[in-house]
Amino acid sequence: MAQSTLALGVEAVGCAAFDAGIKGAFGYPGTPSTEGFEYVEAMIHAEPEDRLAQWAANEKVAYDLALGVSYAGHRALVTMKHVGLNVAMDAYANSALTGVRGGLVLLVADDPGMHSSQNEQDSRRLAKFAWLPVLEPSTVQECYDFTWRAFELSETLQVPVMVRLVTRLAHCRALMIRREVLAPTGLGLAPKETIQDWVLIPSNARRRYLDLLAKQPRMVEALSSMNRLVAGSGRRGVAVAGMGRAYFQQLALEHPELNAMPRLEVAAYPMDPGLEPAFLAQVDEVFVFEEDYPVLEERLTFQRAGKIHGRLDGSLPRTGELTPRLLKNALGLVTTEGQAASSLDLPIRAPRFCDGCGHVDAYEALQEALRNLGLADARVFGDIGCYTLAAQEPMTAIHAVVEMGASISMAVGAAMAGQTPSVAVIGDSTFGHSGLPALLTAADSGVNVTILILDNRVVGMTGQQPSQALDQVERMVLGMGISEAQLQVLTPLPKQHEANVKALESALGHPGPSVVVFRRECIQSLRRGVLKDHDRELRACVEQVGCTPEVRP
């Protein structure tokens, strides 16, 4: 009998990947994708014989790990948030050319409205860019069913398949009905005669690009049953996808007259190019409800300008999430008059550092050191993590936050342009993610840059996942070419404040690159005992074998 359970949309993707017999799951944490990996990780850790789950140092590494599993003939899942796909884009776009052996499914969670992201890019555009299929579920059950479908499609078409979620669906909890679990079975290694397909030297790549383009009609055909035209009466139609499809469907429950509108329902791309003209022939006016970029809307507008209503013609806001209210307004439905909003001025309750967080002590020491050196307008380049909160009033201790790993390279660039001393602040996990190559360049540049690595030993913001840089930070720093004399390790605690300020002043005064590691475990992970076993093993190792603490047990 089918098991049913409540699950988040992203969890349903992870669960389906397990049930569809994956050998390996990989990912890098990032809201709202994180729980998808954690769900499948927990399932795999409960019976670890045939499968493995592994957080990777970054999304590109995660993607390549999954591609390696696929090459070896097994199914693999890789998970990330939308901006993580930028990091993995090289791997993703080129794996379109190599193709896959075992089914490879990429879960990407987009964040329209930017609940916890720096942009609201639409991953459907990146799938199109790579000439690859993308499935777009609109309910938790579809998250589960489409992921199964994605594995089957991946093996049929021999390409990676993306499952694209948005925040509202990723974090929607609902009933999920599971299918029977498949044991991970392998197709065997990519056959010898296909080896050249995987070697993207220009002579092979030209051939494989043509192969990929030749697969496009097959993709359209394989996906055609997921998109449909629903005939209706009247000349006003709707085109819906993803959460737009979910919101419209529910609205039609409350307003049954909407069911009469001709409908174009889209759940997979690339679409049959004949679908849109057939739809447009039935209607004079179209409302387009899709989450994020106006992908469908642009396609329809290209085919017939005018009377295509959506984000481009101002019927919907150009940015941000869709809501049921926005659909109602666009369709001219009467909205319910509810209670009046409070007339009281309601200040925003911004997220803030936890009480006792070590990051606060590190920033206070940095700000005092900069003041003591008379650097009134010092600019500090920040990075992505809990420590980004320092950009807010009243602290405003960092003055630029762009993307993972940017702090170090931007600080080096600014120093090269004469802005010295130049300061970067980066967390241990972000350092492992994409700070390493930047530090290699920083060491090589020789410019006056001071890099603070706030090492809280976990990926704090996304829920204290293990950091790949755990216990490795000093060795990594020295390995990138920073001299031992210019590496200091400090403890961010109030009682160490004076000593930390002095140490920072000396680092800032050094005319070349220097690194200051502030190490104290995240108080949330400490409270939860996340690293308790790890640290116990570490101590035992030091006592018994005599290895140094920076070497992992």
Added chain:
Amino acid sequence: MSAPRIHGIVLSGVGGQGVLSLAQIVLEALRRSGLHALQSEIHGMSQRGGSVHAQVCFSDVPLTSPIIDEGCADLLIALEPLEALRYVAMLRMNGQLVVSEEPQADMEGYPPLDDVYAALKRVRGCHLVDTEALARRLNHRQAGGMALLGLASTFLPVSEGVWHEVISQRFEAKGARVLEKNLEAFQAGRGLVHDPVGV
């Protein structure tokens, strides 16, 4: 055929107060009562002491939208008074508000408490609960959330037995004592008199 009735619940509070945990209990209880239910939550930066809110929609027909429109919520459960005011416009005219009196005022610009209470009392169907006194009486520091749920439960089509089942399942791993304290808080909330302070 008339359109099916779709019900909505909004839960709000501050990161760390257990808003999402309460929402999951409500979702599970509705599901066990044979209803179709969906929950929406927003994680991420909100875990760091910011505003947190969740929504639960339910009906006797399958639903696809996890969020409800403004003016359509039947019930707002707020673990903090200021966080209640943010979502008042979500309530329908005859909706119910179950809110804790206890402020979490460690933030910039928190309005004077008397103004907050006055604003809450202007909300129709407002039930202000002195969770602090209740916690003291029950000798259970974190009784507030479960007590609010207890009071709110009287507005929902879920039997007392189902609530107990779901709460038991939620807390059984934490030991008999913790479970007992939570059931006690839930029952205390359920026993609070329906006496809306609002209009």
